[in-house]
Amino acid sequence: MLSASRSFCCLGIRTYQLRTDLLSRSIKLSASATMAFRHKNTRRIEGLDSNVWVEFTKVAADPSIVNLGQGLPDISPPSYVKEELAKAAAVDRLNQYTRGFGHPSLVKALSQVYERVCGRKIDPLTDILVTVGAYGSLFSTIQALIEEGDEVIIIEPFYDCYEPMVKMAGAKPVFIPLRYKNDGHSASSADWVLDPDELANKFNSKTKAIILNTPHNPIGKVFTREELQVIADLCIKHDTLCISDEVYEWLVYKGNKHIKIATLPGMWERTVTIGSAGKTYSVTGWKLGWSIGPQNLIKHLQVVHQNTLYTCPTPLQEALAQAFWIDYKRMDDPDCYFYSLSRELESKRDRMAQLLQEAGLKPVIPDGGYFMIVDVSTLNVDLSDVDEKQLYDYKFVKWMIRSKKLSAIPLSAFCGPETKRQFEKYIRFCFIKKDSTLDAAEAILKNWNKQTA
């Protein structure tokens, strides 16, 4: 009996101990649970969480929707590009780390191509940085050279990441819109221009850089030499840098010429020029881009790169290098992909324009790039009952996706806060799409016209 009671006692003590342990642990747990979770986001990303793409790619992911929204080719990349990737992946050494600032054979190929285009010597090791897409180049450039106290001029409409990236660097975006001249009926991207006086007023002692995008997304404008000279003159006068996003450099249509602002006198030393494999070779999923410029600028981008992701994937870089060699050798030949893609896209552009015109719309015909903007107000779609706070183009696109099964991107996504209302009747279509996609778009637009007639 005694031993039994003793063991009961012990059990009692053990149980008591266990209960106390559990109690103290649960107090600790509930204490940490009720304590306000102090781990918020950092100041640098405050307010940068929303993103038009995250919103609209989700909506348009439905395969029954004809997707002319995100800038994503649904045409195949050229077969030799895919073959080079297969070849590269088969080489054991090419599955391991390569040189951080850019795979040697790729920077060599880039230097050759761009030496030819720019007419100046480009050192592959010091004047080039390979990045994760042109997006990564924009990020590296802005992080390397822009900081609190700086102002950065952004031309509206703009590829949407420029604003959050400038803000993240602690700087102030200063917007200037492209305005259409004449009577307000613009038929071509060339009709959208900067007012030189307005532009000059945006420059001051705090202006660290201006971001130029030519050919321009979303309008498709190809800046002329005269227009570039206006910008260049101001950059030189105010000792301002130029971040030149030229990802659509090869996609320029008849009668137009892509001019690199870095080739204008006094501009090489203050310009970082950005390019993209995704747009050059229709391989957006390879996420390879590059920054080219003088060593004293590129070296700072390289420091950012070595502290952010260090190196880009090897087999993709090797394949890209080989593709560039193939096209470099035929740069005098019309079959060079740089020119053949442009010809292919020009006919798609013309078809897209026709489809929209037949639906009673007046698209802005782009001189370059693979986007086309159009004012949809003439369709008179009444969306006043929908959420008042949202801009018209956002409401329109969401409605069009739902009821017409056709997607596009609202243009106000590409505008600063002051200008959003100016562009809220415009939407952007992407036309780097295979024929069957454009056929499907045609069917929707023809049908639409019938309904509103």
Added chain:
Amino acid sequence: FLSLSLQAKMSRPLQARRLEGTDKNIWVEFVKLAATYSKVNLGQGFPDFPPPDFLKESFVRALSGENHMLHQYTRAFGHPPLVKILAQFFGKLLGRDLDPMTNVMVTVGAYQALFCCFQALVDEGDEVIIIEPFFDCYEPMVKMAGGTPVFVPLRPKAPKDGKLMSSADWQLDPTELASKFSERTKAIVLNSPNNPLGKVFSREELELIADLCVKHDVLCISDEVYEWLVYDGKEHIRIASLRGMWDRTIIIGSAGKTFSATGWKVGWTVGPNRLLQHLRTMHQNSVYHCATIAQEAVAQGFQRELELYGTPDSYFVQLPKELQQKRDWLVQSLDAVGMKPIIPEGTYFLVADISKFKSDVPDVPDSDEPYDSRFAKWMVKNKGLAAIPLSAFYSVAHKNNYSHFIRFCFAKEEATLKAANDILQKWKQEKTSP
């Protein structure tokens, strides 16, 4: 004639202040040296053997398939097949239900995952505890985020008589560690298995860290890239599975280390949505997407491993087995010539004490450069054998504390390790012959 404001602008440095103190990088120098001089490169951490066949086949399948859309953008926060399998796999390992859309994010290597963590969560004035020796990028990344790195060393305890030291003998002093936590401490970076020592933190050691994190409400950035490379039957324990830790931990992983394909640059973060949401914001404003095809291939690799998990055919079983043999081989080689290896419990790195070889590279008093760095440079130039000085993994203030150690990478073919042995043997003979 220059305007005053223009003069003022031109006299300011061109680059942003956030780059201050982050421009030096050990790899740029040592990779160049290895490329120029080395006959046997045991320096930079990458395998000189190929990724496994099944992984290469996955890549080829993805390439040659009908779906050419694999050459286009995929979902920014991670290719759906990959985040799904990662959520499944790590859900199993952690004993949790993971949502692939909110608890997993894919990055450009573990390197970019680390960058996102610091940028998203470390503000100016925040302190981040870093355990020395550390993978060198932690320090400049914390600085670039405006944070203050606070260092705490692993301290070597003398091994039992006659035995070689183990990475387990390098330990944190609990009191010292506790003293590093302050009101300003935002996070601690944990790297287990640890590069460069190869230490695999024990449960007790992890609990020590976890208790402090909970007590001080500190985040844990857990770099677990070598999670599968654990030897001698040791267990890799995930700190996120400890009590109170899931909500404050971000786990970082790497396809490069998991599948011996460092050149693919596919990494990931796993954690609670309330932390990952900020990583997503950072990611969408820096690189936005990661390359699609490699993600597709890695997803297939994980699918295979999920099916073979725990079986002898699993790559996660075979790779550590192979590497353990290589480790033992290198340990023998180094011990035989008088370099004292510290036997690593994990990773594919090994640190050796080179004090006995000091005669070849004289001490230079008052030199700015730590001894081991000069030794490593001399060794690659004169012996053709590349390794990395341990001081590379210490803060500037502590670089001279452990300056007679160098790090070798043993993820190398047998032929490479044999060649290394030959160099070492010859060297020893030269030292002992009259």
